Amino acid sequence: MKYSTGKETKRKIIDATFQLMADKGFDALSIDDIMTSIGRTKGSFYVHFKSKEELLYEVMRTRLDRGHGQMAEEILKELSKDNCNVRAILERVTDEIHSSSGQNRLTWAFAFYHLLIHSRKNEFVREWLESNEDQWSNFLRMIVKRGQELGQIRTDVDTQTITNMCMAIVVGYDILFMLNPQIDFSEVNHIHDWMFVNDQNPKNEG
Amino acid sequence: MKYSTGKETKRKIIDATFQLMADKGFDALSIDDIMTSIGRTKGSFYVHFKSKEELLYEVMRTRLDRGHGQMAEEILKELSKDNCNVRAILERVTDEIHSSSGQNRLTWAFAFYHLLIHSRKNEFVREWLESNEDQWSNFLRMIVKRGQELGQIRTDVDTQTITNMCMAIVVGYDILFMLNPQIDFSEVNHIHDWMFVNDQNPKNEG
Amino acid sequence: MKYSTGKETKRKIIDATFQLMADKGFDALSIDDIMTSIGRTKGSFYVHFKSKEELLYEVMRTRLDRGHGQMAEEILKELSKDNCNVRAILERVTDEIHSSSGQNRLTWAFAFYHLLIHSRKNEFVREWLESNEDQWSNFLRMIVKRGQELGQIRTDVDTQTITNMCMAIVVGYDILFMLNPQIDFSEVNHIHDWMFVNDQNPKNEG
Amino acid sequence: MKYSTGKETKRKIIDATFQLMADKGFDALSIDDIMTSIGRTKGSFYVHFKSKEELLYEVMRTRLDRGHGQMAEEILKELSKDNCNVRAILERVTDEIHSSSGQNRLTWAFAFYHLLIHSRKNEFVREWLESNEDQWSNFLRMIVKRGQELGQIRTDVDTQTITNMCMAIVVGYDILFMLNPQIDFSEVNHIHDWMFVNDQNPKNEG
DNA sequence: GATGAATGAGGGTTCATTCAT
DNA sequence: GATGAATGAACCCTCATTCAT
Structure with a gap:
């Protein structure tokens, strides 16, 4: 149909942009590319967005935000329990990161690191x-x-450093993944084998 | 320096491009930007390069290659010794990676990850x-x-996975560094505290 | 009001256009600007006008016409009297010109001279x-x-030239006014001090 | 020839703009219009000007400035003489205004008043x-x-007002001229017949 | 009457590339 | 080697106009 609702077209534009920017990056992406890919003409882009920049922000908010808001509260409640299993919690968080990036992890990764690069300017x-x-x-x-307090996580390295290491290894696997999509992303969790003290350590990779 | 020709201007172009592409990325960089920054005019660019693309390849080869060639041979010789200290070797390699990116690590990082992104197309x-x-x-x-053979590196995780983890954490710190240049890059080596078996583990700095 | 239709919105559009075109000129004015300023949307413009050009003509007819029709008849009757005071009549006409441009003389002037310029194409x-x-x-x-016939206006310059001078000085003050809105527009009448013969010349206001 | 000197092309652009803006006004004039009219393509415009706006300023400075600098000094010297003929001086100034607008007075007038209108924004x-x-x-x-001091110009109207009247009548004739190019521009000087006191007033040409 | 999505032409501007000098 | 004028394609954005709702 020639006339769609604004909401629908706007969503299509955002989706298409997210897909396309993984390939070419946001700057190299032309509004013509985007609109043609959804069967509309360039001019109508501005019915939905004030500018190309505004589109980027919208894509960021709706597609690139690895938000943890929903999960956070549950986790915090869980953490406060005396007998909580911190390793299980941490692995749940890591899984969430993976799945929150949607079905197409590679697309997400390229789009996200495009954004990181873009941030420079x-x-x-x-x-x-x-x-x-x-x-x-x-x-x-x-x-x-919390893991350290409960004696589940080793304390030979300080809290902030361990945190950094966890984050680095997650984003590092993103990068390896972009270079070689065959990589097994779940390897990330192996760092836990070392991070957690032994008797806590019955699990052996998936 | 690994410049293939002795031409001074060509070298200047490559250096300037490397510096500038950290900020704006290669695509957003115009030949005018580059040539102006070295006090030359646009037209003379083509005396030195057939195209902008060729320039990119030249920058890759001469400024973005984290080559290990020079070091590799020495390392291999060292590894073959019976009493070699694998942890020391590994840390030397990591240090080399850092220093090979030159004085301006952030510049290098942005340029390199620009390239990674660029690789998609x-x-x-x-x-x-x-x-x-x-x-x-x-x-x-x-x-x-070799570390595992010698009993210096734990064997609860298989060789390839440990290798991946090492790489992931190195590139992961690149990314964290880009987000927050205050981060202490030497933290990377803390993963060795866990990776190597205990009696091999005298080092404890922060 | 001289609007040809009773339509409220149409009138609003014309008024808004008249106001806005003083600032930006008619060409630079978008239909969106106009409709937004009256709290309507772009699309409904075409309910009231066939095209933007038609709107211009309507603005001309209803807002920019310094018509003298109403006044003309009275003046002619007055002129035919034996003892008519031509200077008083002329000043009445000049005043009428000023006041006919409405409260906002500057708005009128910019809009009108926009039109003059527009006339070229x-x-x-x-x-x-x-x-x-x-x-x-x-x-x-x-x-x-008539003033010359009655001996009230000097005859050292011919009728048409005096007429031109009167018009020139009126529109000339429009222009000076646009350049410097502090100018005292009533100065225009000083030319009458010279134009009329002396014994006719008791008036001296500023 | 395909490659001209920059100066020549720049001059051509300014000339063409001056001519064309009389018809369409500066805003309605596209860079494509201008460049096509001088047998060049749109892209090369930016070799010569940073922006369209800069072109306008250049046209203003070189084509629309009714500068009087050259003449001013001579006039001032003349004025300081005891026996100077102020009317002659004034008419010389008026003539200068006419001729300084170049051969094509109508072109100049439309371009200039376009500019006046443009000044609003x-x-x-x-x-x-x-x-x-x-x-x-x-x-x-x-x-x-000076004319009043020497008793050559009437003093029944104050200096500033007379000055305004002179200016108004000059620009007013510009406007009449734009409406009707047949008008005799030299009529402007007839105001001097009234402005100067009688015995100073031997001149009577049209 | 009014809305707002869509169109298509065109505008200013940038830029890799070419080429006469 | 270097210059800078010129090209032509592409880009973001604007806008008068149309039309389904």
Whole structure:
């Protein structure tokens, strides 16, 4: 049909952009590319967005945010229990990160790291990414700290460093994955074999 | 320096491009930007390069290659000794990676990950990166394997996975570093505290 | 009001256009600007006008016409009297010109001279302006001629030239006014001090 | 020839713009229009100007400035003489205004009044016009004042007002001329017949 | 009457590339 | 080697206009 609802077209534009920016990056993506890919003409883009930049922000908010909001509360409640299994919690979080990026993890990864690169020249994007990372960092640190308090996580390395290592290995696997999509992403959890003290350690990779 | 020609201007172009592409990325960089920054005019670019793409390849070869060639031979010789200290070797390799990126690590990181992103749409770049990664992967695996043979590295996780983890944590710290340049890059080595078996583990700095 | 239809929205559109075109000119004015300013949306513009051009003509007719029709008859009757005071009549006409442009003289002036400029590329506008000017010219010439016949206006310069001078000084003050809105528009009448013969010249206001 | 000197092309662009903006106005003029009219393509415009706006300023400076600088000094010297003929001086100034607008007075007038209109939305243009007008106003006032001091110009109207009237009538004739190019522009000088006291008034040409 | 999605032409601007000088 | 004028394609964005709802 020639006339769709605004909401639908807007969603299509965001979806298409997310897909396409994984390949070419946001800058190299033309509005014509986007609109043609959804069967519309260039001019009508501006019915839905004030500018290309606004589109980027929308894509960030709706497609690239590895938000943990929904999960966070449950986790915090779980953590406060005396007998909580911190390793199980941590692995749940890692899984969530994977699955939250949607079915097409590679697409997500390229789009996301495009954004990281883009942040160098766009303050707004940079702040958004920093805040994103802060949230994750704080969230993870809380878990690690609790693990150490409960004697489940080793204490030979300090809390912040362990947190950084966890984050680094997750994003590092993103990068390896982009270079070689055959990599088994679940390997990430092996670091837990070392991080957690032995008697806590019955699990042996998936 | 590994410049293939002795031409001074050509070298200047490559250096300037490497510096500038960290900020804006290669695509967003215009030939005018580059040539102006070295006090020349646009037209003379084509005296030195057939195209902008060729320039990218030249930058890759001379500035973004985390080559390990020089070091590799020495390492292999060292590894073959009966009493070699694998942890020391590994840390030397990690240090080399850091320092090989030059004084300005952040510049290097942005430029390199620009390239990674760029690889999605450029076969040549993709192959170059894959080959780059293969070399490193093979090299590291050799070291890890030797460490396991000698009983210095734990064997509860298989060789390839440990290799991947080492690589992931190195590139992961690159990414964290891009998000937050205050991060202490030497933390990377803490994974060795866990990876190596205890009596091998005298080092404890932060 | 001289709006041809009773339609409220149509009137609003015309008014808004008149106001807005003083700032940006008619060409630079978008239909979106106009409709937004009256709290309607772009699409409904075409319920009221066939095209943007038609709107211009409507604005011309209803807001930019310095028509003298109403006044003309009275003046003619007055002029035919033996003892008529031509200077008083002329000043009444001048005042009428000022006040006919509405409260916001500056708005009127910019809009009108926009139109004059526009006339260069639009035959219809040009003809309208020419006819407008002809009417005024004829009307004024009649007054001047009568003044000369009665010995009230000097005869050292011929009728048509005096008429032109009167018109020029009126529109000239429009222009000075646009450049410097502090100018005292009533100065225009000082030319009468010279134009009329001395014993006719008791008036001296500023 | 395909490659001209920059100076020549720049001049051609300015000339063409001056000609074309009389018809369509500066805004309605596209860079494509301009460049096509001089046998070049749109892209090369930016070799010569940073932006379309910069072109406007250049046209203003080189084509629309009714500068009086050259003449001013001579006039001032003349004025200081005891027996100077102020009317002759004033008529020389008026003539200069006419001729300084070049051969094609109508073109000049439309371009100039386009600019005046444009000033409403461009601060820089507005200031330029104001300063332009100030210079003229000051210059003319000096002449009028001297004329009054010497008893050559009537004193029943104050200096500033006479100055304004002179300016108004000059620009007013510009406008009449735009409406009707047949008008005899030299009529402007007839106001001098009234402005100067009688015994000074031997001149009577049309 | 009004809405707002869609169109298509065109505008200013950028840029890799070519080429006469 | 270097310059800088010129090209032509592409880009983001604007806008008068149309039309289904």
